[in-house]
Amino acid sequence: MRIRVNLGAEDIPRYWYNVLADLPFKLDPPLDPETKKPVSPEKLAVIFPRPLIEQEVSDERFIAIPEPVLREYAVYRPTPLIRATFLEEYLQTPARIYYKYEGVSPTGSHKPNTALAQAYYNKIDGVKRLVTETGAGQWGSALAYAGAKFGLEVKVFMVKVSFHQKPMRKYMMNLYGANVTPSPSEETSFGRQVLSSDPENPGSLGIAISEALEVALSDARTKYSLGSVLNHVLLHQTVIGLELKRQLELIGEKVDVIFGCHGGGSNFAGTILPFVPDKLSGRNIRFVACEPSACPSLTKGRYEYDHGDTAGLTPLLKMYTLGKDFIPPRIHAGGLRYHGSAPIVARLVKEGLVEAEAFDQEEVFEAAKLFARVEGIVPAPESAHAIAGVLREAQKAKEERIEEVIVFTLSGHGLLDLTAYS
Numbered sequence: 001m002r003i004r005v006n007l008g009a010e011d012i013p014r015y016w017y018n019v020l021a022d023l024p025f026k027l028d029p030p031l032d033p034e035t036k037k038p039v040s041p042e043k044l045a046v047i048f049p050r051p052l053i054e055q056e057v058s059d060e061r062f063i064a065i066p067e068p069v070l071r072e073y074a075v076y077r078p079t080p081l082i083r084a085t086f087l088e089e090y091l092q093t094p095a096r097i098y099y100k101y102e103g104v105s106p107t108g109s110h111k112p113n114t115a116l117a118q119a120y121y122n123k124i125d126g127v128k129r130l131v132t133e134t135g136a137g138q139w140g141s142a143l144a145y146a147g148a149k150f151g152l153e154v155k156v157f158m159v160k161v162s163f164h165q166k167p168m169r170k171y172m173m174n175l176y177g178a179n180v181t182p183s184p185s186e187e188t189s190f191g192r193q194v195l196s197s198d199p200e201n202p203g204s205l206g207i208a209i210s211e212a213l214e215v216a217l218s219d220a221r222t223k224y225s226l227g228s229v230l231n232h233v234l235l236h237q238t239v240i241g242l243e244l245k246r247q248l249e250l251i252g253e254k255v256d257v258i259f260g261c262h263g264g265g266s267n268f269a270g271t272i273l274p275f276v277p278d279k280l281s282g283r284n285i286r287f288v289a290c291e292p293s294a295c296p297s298l299t300k301g302r303y304e305y306d307h308g309d310t311a312g313l314t315p316l317l318k319m320y321t322l323g324k325d326f327i328p329p330r331i332h333a334g335g336l337r338y339h340g341s342a343p344i345v346a347r348l349v350k351e352g353l354v355e356a357e358a359f360d361q362e363e364v365f366e367a368a369k370l371f372a373r374v375e376g377i378v379p380a381p382e383s384a385h386a387i388a389g390v391l392r393e394a395q396k397a398k399e400e401r402i403e404e405v406i407v408f409t410l411s412g413h414g415l416l417d418l419t420a421y422s
């Protein structure tokens, strides 16, 4: 029985997959917050480098991965697809469960898949410094790492509650040479404004994004980088799903249902988007996004235009949102504490092509503990939401005696999140 599907470096996809080429509907465009008209590429060019803006609006089906990015991908890709045989035995489920493990990347999550691409395109566009926000620190570490590889300075605004809960991530970013500031901070006018009305504000991704954008807008050699939500980020993450397709073909498995955790939507979308054309052409396959019930954008949010940040600097995006001023409770899955969602994922949910489920923190940590004990890998608290979804599905398969194939993306390991477990 083959339980681990490894591909060789020659099997790394040479192209990212752009689902916009295949969707039978057009996404609502991002709007300029001032004019409420579709935002112009010129305005975006102040924030992002040209090649990424082109990708953001591209309708080409396949976009070539540049050679220098492929070289970096080869450090940790292709990532393994592993059959969770120990979990299956423990659950006594007739379902076959596989996971695509993204925790093997240098920073321990899927985030370098886009960080490396973004650093590369900024570098060739003449940018000197990248500024960004981070919640739990996974995105900040990935961008710090990518900045080190491509010779860019990196500045990170880290949500204050995580800055104190997860100092290891800060050390890691510093190790790669990045500058890290807890947000809200005194370094920006928006940060000072938040602190003056609430000195104890724990921060949020929305506030940290506003601070990072303010810095990017004030310095011509600095651009902004976002770790999730936007079309180009999801595009880069499709390496996950493209490899997964290949791996499933190799072992002759047909997946029935795919689970992924959902914060801004990048690992989930990266996994499922390459399978969307199959679903559109009538194949029976389900996609389930798993989110925390403490920050339930897809299951409880409204589908409407909203800002990506708290100050209202970003274009308005059509998405499921809890409102830009939503301050999520201090749950441990810091990477899932975002008020909005990726416009692509939101639309797929709206169209009934993607399902969403919410999970309480307790159920998530029980799932994580079980997974660590039987499979051995300590999952990131974010990834554990997908495991919780899989456990519910495997239980149902057992009760109804369905021999289905379940796949989920284990988006990262939790070795720097052990305080959350304790």
Ligand SMILES: *Cc1c(COP(=O)(O)O)cnc(C)c1O
Residues within 6 Å of the ligand: 108, 109, 110, 111, 138, 139, 227, 228, 229, 261, 262, 263, 264, 265, 266, 267, 268, 335, 336, 380, 382, 383, 411, 412, 413
């Ligand atoms: C950031 C992060 C997430 C959430 O972000 P998405 O864009 O929804 O993927 C999930 N898992 C891990 C391990 C993360 O670092």
